[in-house]
Amino acid sequence: MKKQFAKKIPYLVLAGFICAVGIGAPQISLAKQANSVPEMVNQQSEKTLQIIEIGQKIGVPELKLKENTYVLDYKISDVTGDSVKDQVILVGTKEKIDGKLDAYASNLSVIVQDGKTYRYDKYDWVYEGTDGKLYGELGREPNLIIGDYTGNKVNDIITTAPQGGNGGYVDHLILTWEGNKLKDVLAKDVVADNQELYTNSQANFSLKLPASWKGYYKASQYAGASANKIIPLAKHVVQFDYTTKDRKDAEMLLMISVFSKNDWSRLSSEQGPSVGSVITEANGMVYVYTTPQSNPFDPQSKDGKLFDQLYGDLNIGKSFKLLK
Structure with a gap:
């Protein structure tokens, strides 16, 4: 699977290192999906933070996710700044190739369920292709990292999307909670002067x-x-x-x-x-x-x-x- 546009923050890695090595953290393996597809997690609007498992299908009625949307990574951390832990879920769509789920996920999105209000907020990660159209970001075994990158004493969300291949690069998305919703840190120039992270x-x-x-x-x-x-x-x-x-x-x-x-x-x-x-x-x-x-x-x-x-x-x- 190829993208039309390489963008955002280039993550330069040693030649010959594959993205999984470039990222460094143990990547989430979806190999277990090869033989069976886990049962779907249906996130209802109940007043609770439900248990999420990586590799399962996920459905949130109010978010109208596609049927083939899977949980790619999952963290529990306070990202809204109210001292109550929230659910941070990285999701994406997957297709079957020769009867097995593709290692790549498309249409990457980050979902946060507020631990206090239980309200959901979703940020769709998109990029502009060379044709000027917007496309959903894709990646090979993408993952989440939680940390205070803006220096405001509240955890932010960084999503990595390895693109695979020799000398493969990694796309990054950094989200912060502002105005009761998720916002792109780079789009709002929190990382000043086009600094690279x-x-x-x-x-x-x-x-x-x-x-x-x-x-x-x-x-x-x-x-x-x-x-x-x-x-x-x-x-x-x-x-x-x-x-x-x-x-x-x-x-x-x-x-x-x-x-x-x-x-x-x-x-x-x-x-x-x-x-x-x-x-x-x-x-x-x-x-x-x-x-x-x-x-x-x-x-x-x-x-x-x-x-x-x-x-x-x-x-x-x-x-x-x-x-x-």
Whole structure:
């Protein structure tokens, strides 16, 4: 299945990594649907938050969902800001191919059932095709991440839609609750100046990249043994490289590494150059950033001047956030 238009936030991943690896978090497997289709969940307007299961059909009479709409992911979290947990449900339509449900889901939508009022609100994720028409977003095993991305102390909803294929990219939708309904964060310019949002749910952090970085960097992420090869004892490593216009040269702008607290204590006590500076500590993990010691290009060259600009535009303290 192909889309006519690649849009929103490009999520650059290491060449050869498939989207499931690029996302990092364990993706929801729909393989169990191959042999049988779970019974339909019929969300009635009762005063309760009903039990939802991933992979089941879902029907909400007042939302008039299509018959072949399935639950793709599901979270319980307060996203309305009233201190009462809400239901956040990612849904999409699926078709059968050779008797099995397609791994791709189309017509992606996010549904929130308010935990206090039990009222439903649905946001349809659409994109504009090259023909100017609007189409429902699709993705291969899309998922939800909950976290405060706007900094207003209320959880927002980020939806990832992997597109598959070698070097596949990931589309993102970020929703916030405003005016008693869901609104697109990017559409309302909460992420200012066209900043790009990098998320890594496996390493549990996000990073708002400066607008000036767009088109001049690539992000490569490593985990486990691959990360350990780059920096000993690291559990995760994400490297952001400046790329020249001809794409023939790349130099590190920023590296973020994640260590267990014990491993970081051991590593930081060793003699020699420091690995980097601590950004924060959380849940027994230490997040460290490393920047270049000098400009790898001639400072008077075009690449040298641009490298200095991009480096100077980065504010790691303001742009880095842990996911919830």
